[in-house]
Amino acid sequence: MARLLVTGGAGFIGSNFVHHVINHTDHHVTVLDKLTYAGNRASLVGLPQSRLTFIEGDVADSLSTDDLVADADAVVHFAAESHNDNSLNDPSPFLQTNIVGSFALLEAARRHRTRFHHVSTDEVYGDLALEDPMRFTESTPYNPSSPYSSTKAASDLLVRAWVRSFGVAATISNCSNNYGPYQHVEKFIPRQITNVLRGIRPKLYGEGRNVRDWIHADDHSAAVLMILEKGRLGDTYLIGADGEKDNKSVVELILHLMGQPADAYDHVKDRVGHDLRYAIDSSKLRDELGWQPIYRDFESGLAATIDWYRNHEDWWSPSKHATEALYAQYGQ
Ligand code: NAD
Numbered sequence: 001m002a003r004l005l006v007t008g009g010a011g012f013i014g015s016n017f018v019h020h021v022i023n024h025t026d027h028h029v030t031v032l033d034k035l036t037y038a039g040n041r042a043s044l045v046g047l048p049q050s051r052l053t054f055i056e057g058d059v060a061d062s063l064s065t066d067d068l069v070a071d072a073d074a075v076v077h078f079a080a081e082s083h084n085d086n087s088l089n090d091p092s093p094f095l096q097t098n099i100v101g102s103f104a105l106l107e108a109a110r111r112h113r114t115r116f117h118h119v120s121t122d123e124v125y126g127d128l129a130l131e132d133p134m135r136f137t138e139s140t141p142y143n144p145s146s147p148y149s150s151t152k153a154a155s156d157l158l159v160r161a162w163v164r165s166f167g168v169a170a171t172i173s174n175c176s177n178n179y180g181p182y183q184h185v186e187k188f189i190p191r192q193i194t195n196v197l198r199g200i201r202p203k204l205y206g207e208g209r210n211v212r213d214w215i216h217a218d219d220h221s222a223a224v225l226m227i228l229e230k231g232r233l234g235d236t237y238l239i240g241a242d243g244e245k246d247n248k249s250v251v252e253l254i255l256h257l258m259g260q261p262a263d264a265y266d267h268v269k270d271r272v273g274h275d276l277r278y279a280i281d282s283s284k285l286r287d288e289l290g291w292q293p294i295y296r297d298f299e300s301g302l303a304a305t306i307d308w309y310r311n312h313e314d315w316w317s318p319s320k321h322a323t324e325a326l327y328a329q330y331g332q
């Protein structure tokens, strides 16, 4: 049995990963999470106490994280400030957590020779034109657009440097847009679902032509676990499930699945510097490690996600009002 330290395990993808690990392995999980506005202990409720330890703390606090990294067989690093819109309004916490926090963890992994996996995003590669047949691969040059994606690019580069300079046993994964349960209501899909549940019209940035490559969070979790167990040290793996959709189509599908008219949404102010399109070629992960997504049908995955939000209003309701108040402040 291995001992995993999962940073950001009370967030969206981190909590899905903890559920996945507990359900599919016999590893023990220690979650280290600062419980920012995006962290929620309720996302870990129901998991067996014997398999899970929760520590509230900051990844950038190197004194308190050192022992946790020393005690772990592997660190899976999800903790981050993750929302592009927030990074445009106040970049500072993004630099602190995504760069200084990753640096502190890498130093601890170096000291204790702990296996390290860094969870990152396809946004480090910038964006693609709508009509471009190309997709991102592991050799696409870095070209991030937002404060968020530039801090994720910076932390990827720190990991690469710590591998090469200090021999840290690390891997990196860059994944596309996730959807599924436990995602904060600030993000596109849960925002629109919970808007409809509250009788508020969904909000589409600009014309809604921007394309995102959707993957279910549980498929992301399975890929991260596989890279942790079988990935080549020092390597980067792209994770994606061939799920390209433009935002307008996603809003229309949510409205359709929730029994609303197709045009019952508002166009609002576009995001500054809004990336046009992300698309992942995950051949390396599929060919070398044998990973395959299980959620291949976006419509049924989305319908299950809508059901989850419908049945878990107690989970999302406490964040909804403040989130919409913040969007209203920025005209979105
Ligand atoms: P999230 O915002 O839902 O969760 C982030 C978690 O990290 C929260 O629980 C928060 O409390 C915690 N956290 C924040 N700062 C911390 C700190 N200083 N110390 C300890 N914990 C801290 O984010 P998410 O969407 O689950 O993303 C998780 C990771 O996956 C991020 O690294 C993100 O860049 C990456 N990623 C996300 C997506 C996506 O679609 N959401 C896609 C690809 C990669």
Ligand code: TDX
Pocket (backbone or CB within 6 Å): 082, 083, 084, 085, 120, 121, 122, 123, 176, 177, 178, 186, 187, 188, 189, 191, 203, 204, 205, 206, 208, 210, 211, 212, 247, 271
């Ligand atoms: O209300 C909205 N209306 C809208 O049209 C919101 C919140 C978003 N959008 C658009 C912006 C994007 O084109 O929807 C798309 C998705 O937006 P987000 O959910 O904010 O995700 P994105 O900016 O694409 O980034 C996400 O995927 C990559 C995650 O938040 C990142 O953490 C991850 O790295």
